[in-house]
Amino acid sequence: MADLRSTIAGIRSPNPFWLASAPPTDKLTNVVRAFQAGWGGVVWKTLGEDPPVVNVSSRYGAHLDNERKLIGLNNIELISDRPLEVNLQEIIQVKRDWPDRAMVVSLMARIEEEAWAGLARRIAATGAVDGLELNLGCPHGMCERGMGSAIGQVPDMVEQVTRWVKNATNLPVIVKLTPNITNILWSAEAAKRGGADAVSLINTVNSIVAVDLDAMAPTPVVDGKGSHGGYCGPAVKPIALNMVAEIARNPDTAGLPVSGIGGVTNWRDAAEFLALGATNVQVCTAAMTFGFKIVEDMINGLSNWMDDKGYANLDQLSGRAVRNVVNWNDLNMNFSTKAVIDPALCIDCGRCHIVCEDTSHQAIRIDQGDNRRIFTVVNEECVGCNLCSHVCPVPDCITMQPEENGLPYMTWPEDPRNPMRAAAAE
Amino acid sequence: MTLNADIPASPYADLTPPLTAVQALAESNRCLFCYDAACVRACPTGIDIPSFIRSIATGNLKGAATTILSENIMGGTCARVCPTETLCEQACVRNTAEERPVAIGRLQRHATDALFARKGPHPFARAASTGKRVAVVGAGPAGLSCAHRLATLGHEVMVYEAKPKSGGLNEYGLAPYKMADDFAQREVAFILEVGGITVEHGRRLGGDLSLEALRAEFDAVFLGVGLGGNNRLNIPGEERDGVENATAFIERVRQATPDAPVAVGRSVVVIGGGNTAVDAAIQAKRLGAEDVTLVYRRGRGQMGATAWEQELAQTNGVVLKTFAAPVAIDATGITLERTQLEDGKLVMTGERYSLPADMVLKAVGQTLAREALDGLALSGGKIVVDDDLRTSLDGVYAGGDCVASGEDLTVQSVQDGKRAALAIHRHLTA
Numbered sequence: 001m002a003d004l005r006s007t008i009a010g011i012r013s014p015n016p017f018w019l020a021s022a023p024p025t026d027k028l029t030n031v032v033r034a035f036q037a038g039w040g041g042v043v044w045k046t047l048g049e050d051p052p053v054v055n056v057s058s059r060y061g062a063h064l065d066n067e068r069k070l071i072g073l074n075n076i077e078l079i080s081d082r083p084l085e086v087n088l089q090e091i092i093q094v095k096r097d098w099p100d101r102a103m104v105v106s107l108m109a110r111i112e113e114e115a116w117a118g119l120a121r122r123i124a125a126t127g128a129v130d131g132l133e134l135n136l137g138c139p140h141g142m143c144e145r146g147m148g149s150a151i152g153q154v155p156d157m158v159e160q161v162t163r164w165v166k167n168a169t170n171l172p173v174i175v176k177l178t179p180n181i182t183n184i185l186w187s188a189e190a191a192k193r194g195g196a197d198a199v200s201l202i203n204t205v206n207s208i209v210a211v212d213l214d215a216m217a218p219t220p221v222v223d224g225k226g227s228h229g230g231y232c233g234p235a236v237k238p239i240a241l242n243m244v245a246e247i248a249r250n251p252d253t254a255g256l257p258v259s260g261i262g263g264v265t266n267w268r269d270a271a272e273f274l275a276l277g278a279t280n281v282q283v284c285t286a287a288m289t290f291g292f293k294i295v296e297d298m299i300n301g302l303s304n305w306m307d308d309k310g311y312a313n314l315d316q317l318s319g320r321a322v323r324n325v326v327n328w329n330d331l332n333m334n335f336s337t338k339a340v341i342d343p344a345l346c347i348d349c350g351r352c353h354i355v356c357e358d359t360s361h362q363a364i365r366i367d368q369g370d371n372r373r374i375f376t377v378v379n380e381e382c383v384g385c386n387l388c389s390h391v392c393p394v395p396d397c398i399t400m401q402p403e404e405n406g407l408p409y410m411t412w413p414e415d416p417r418n419p420m421r422a423a424a425a426e
Numbered sequence: 427m428t429l430n431a432d433i434p435a436s437p438y439a440d441l442t443p444p445l446t447a448v449q450a451l452a453e454s455n456r457c458l459f460c461y462d463a464a465c466v467r468a469c470p471t472g473i474d475i476p477s478f479i480r481s482i483a484t485g486n487l488k489g490a491a492t493t494i495l496s497e498n499i500m501g502g503t504c505a506r507v508c509p510t511e512t513l514c515e516q517a518c519v520r521n522t523a524e525e526r527p528v529a530i531g532r533l534q535r536h537a538t539d540a541l542f543a544r545k546g547p548h549p550f551a552r553a554a555s556t557g558k559r560v561a562v563v564g565a566g567p568a569g570l571s572c573a574h575r576l577a578t579l580g581h582e583v584m585v586y587e588a589k590p591k592s593g594g595l596n597e598y599g600l601a602p603y604k605m606a607d608d609f610a611q612r613e614v615a616f617i618l619e620v621g622g623i624t625v626e627h628g629r630r631l632g633g634d635l636s637l638e639a640l641r642a643e644f645d646a647v648f649l650g651v652g653l654g655g656n657n658r659l660n661i662p663g664e665e666r667d668g669v670e671n672a673t674a675f676i677e678r679v680r681q682a683t684p685d686a687p688v689a690v691g692r693s694v695v696v697i698g699g700g701n702t703a704v705d706a707a708i709q710a711k712r713l714g715a716e717d718v719t720l721v722y723r724r725g726r727g728q729m730g731a732t733a734w735e736q737e738l739a740q741t742n743g744v745v746l747k748t749f750a751a752p753v754a755i756d757a758t759g760i761t762l763e764r765t766q767l768e769d770g771k772l773v774m775t776g777e778r779y780s781l782p783a784d785m786v787l788k789a790v791g792q793t794l795a796r797e798a799l800d801g802l803a804l805s806g807g808k809i810v811v812d813d814d815l816r817t818s819l820d821g822v823y824a825g826g827d828c829v830a831s832g833e834d835l836t837v838q839s840v841q842d843g844k845r846a847a848l849a850i851h852r853h854l855t856a
Binding site: 348349353393394 | 459
């Protein structure tokens with residue numbers, strides 16, 4: 001059995017699956033249910049200074065696929081709308097009852113040192129908290145009050161706030177980054193300069209998730225109007241993976257612990273974040289879609305897969321794919337792969353043919369066989385784009401098989417077809 | 427009539443219920459949107475099945491129904507009665523990996539039912555009038571399909587129907603559990619909404635109509651007269667009370683009202699192996715018969731009814747007795763003789779046994795009523811037509827069960843009517 005115990009920024013948890021700061025971690029009842037289900041830790045929903053905020057009615061919009069599977073969720077909910085003291089007392093009680101689980105508390109304040117430092121000290125004074133997470137990413141509502149992403153989008157402010165909080169308490173500080181920026185490295189580097197013990201990312205993506213075509217308003221509709229909100233769930237995972245990898249492979253931020261967030265729905269997603277350098281993961285939408293029980297398969301799925309692959313613990317897995325994330329200019333121009341269609345698995349739907357024919361390289365030929373069509377890749381036309389293998393409904397029916405061509409690894413800067421190289425040589 | 431607790435609340439209710447919205451969503455998303463899809467090639471009317479199913483999945487039910495009806499104006503009936511297990515669903519590529527095709531027939535019903543429920547304007551417009559007039563004999567699937575297509579192409583159509591209602595076998599020949607809630611008449615009303623079609627009932631070829639007069643009066647004539655006659659068993663006792671053609675039985679059941687259902691025997695024997703035999707047997711059971719036995723002289727593999735229909739009969743309490751040929755009917759029941767196949771040839775074994783029966787329904791095939799078809803070339807008991815469904819008489823076309831265009835199925839009749847209309851249109855506008 002692989003050892004799933006996790007430590008990030010000195011914060012220990014029995015497994016790397018935390019619930020992110022969000023509605024599921026808003027109060028004792030939910031968090032206790034989460035711990036009973038097996039979650040390794042929580043980031044308590046963002047606390048602010050009293051008086052607490054007031055939320056609107058109707059808060060979530062959904063991006064559903066054709067089968068009503070939720071692939072993205074959008075929210076316009078603000079931070080915790082309960083008094084600070086109520087939250088702190090509950091945090092104390094939960095930590096007392098569940099001492100082995102990670103208890104991290106998210107916080108947010110005005111861009112004033114005393115606001116951040118005071119809030120951090122009050123939270124630390126509970127003695128029940130393992131770490132703090134700075135909410136510098138909320139892209140709706142709070143940013144209109146100069147908080148959330150309004151801070152996270154300005155690297156200097158990220159650095160400043162991080163330093164204020166670091167100086168205020170001895171607790172580890174995780175800085176949660178917003179993806180609503182041009183370059184995630186600027187924020188991550190700023191957090192590191194400010195003394196962050198770790199960063200967590202991504203916060204939600206600014207979005208209008210859908211338009212209600214009857215109300216003619218964005219969803220969720222609040223009395224005929226809607227606002228932009230924060231988008232999360234499986235659909236944002238690719239954005240998050242890239243940003244995590246950018247931080248992991250950037251020399252200035254390499255080694256800065258990362259808590260991976262963004263569409264983690266199952267153990268495989270978690271393994272991908274870990275492979276790209278994350279130390280643990282945080283989950284929200286999957287829990288809000290299926291309930292807390294999903295953590296069971298996350299834990300034993302990751303454990304079983306690690307056993308199969310020979311990873312004894314998370315350290316052996318974390319960052320394993322980072323060295324293989326390179327710039328386009330470092331890819332091998334001499335590599336060639338071709339699609340191969342297994343006629344024994346083919347069910348004769350023809351989708352590989354029509355997508356290649358209509359939208360790509362006209363590289364899949366149809367021959368009439370006995371009672372069925374035979375689809376064959378025309379190697380001379382196939383550029384190895386993978387499209388056919390992605391649209392094929394049968395697993396492993398279309399595989400990509402690299403060609404042995406005996407050519408050396410040659411990047412674009414080395415490629416004689418590169419006009420810039422030719423110019424440089426002159 | 428024997429009543430028992432297993433009789434359905436209404437013997438006329440749907441045997442296969444419509445899909446719920448949730449079921450339709452899940453099922454429509456199983457469609458792979460195949461390229462040059464096998465299901466389309468397997469549909470006699472060539473409905474663009476992947477397109478209509480995709481429209482269901484996107485919530486475009488009106489578009490889905492219009493896609494269906496543009497190739498098959500009786501898509502609603504075909505959704506209910508087509509042997510999809512041997513047509514579109516047999517070809518579905520989902521069979522290959524999962525052994526469960528997309529439920530194309532039930533999705534088709536979902537879409538067409540939704541269109542009918544909208545009560546919006548008719549989805550098809552008529553082209554400018556051509557000034558041509560076409561007579562259609564028979565308001566069954568072939569005739570109405572032909573009439574509707576001709577009307578959309580701008581022709582005026584006069585439909586002559588011998589029976590009091592339109593719809594042909596949809597109205598008189600299919601089990602009520604397939605055509606619940608008066609669907610045949612609702613569909614006829616929908617088809618006539620297009621305009622340009624007049625239907626006169628009680629007008630029979632050979633009665634007050636003659637082919638000669640129709641040819642003189644109209645620019646073209648389409649015959650969709652179906653098969654009016656029934657084969658006989660030619661065994662002693664066939665004329666006894668309680669012995670009836672299955673088609674006549676179904677017609678009586680269809681025309682009865684729910685408050686006065688048709689009485690059935692305690693022990694019913696149905697002779698035959700086709701879909702009419704299965705319809706009659708299941709319907710007899712649903713009307714309260716204690717025992718229903720379907721007797722067929724060959725094996726299950728040779729039955730005209732599909733394997734799915736056979737299973738439907740069995741799950742509805744019908745006993746299938748194969749390799750049994752009827753030899754006599756008397757006051758107590760029916761005498762059968764065991765048969766066997768020798769080199770594909772059916773031979774009697776001489777071994778006889780009896781089944782008690784107080785009702786015997788004959789479903790051993792139908793025949794073309796030849797009266798009033800003078801001058802038309804016939805072959806194999808059907809009207810001879812060419813690839814354009816032209817008969818041997820100039821300007822006279824024919825389609826449906828009265829020609830040998832394919833299997834005797836509603837969907838084939840609709841296709842015949844459509845193709846004949848297109849051929850007539852080409853002929854009249856050449």
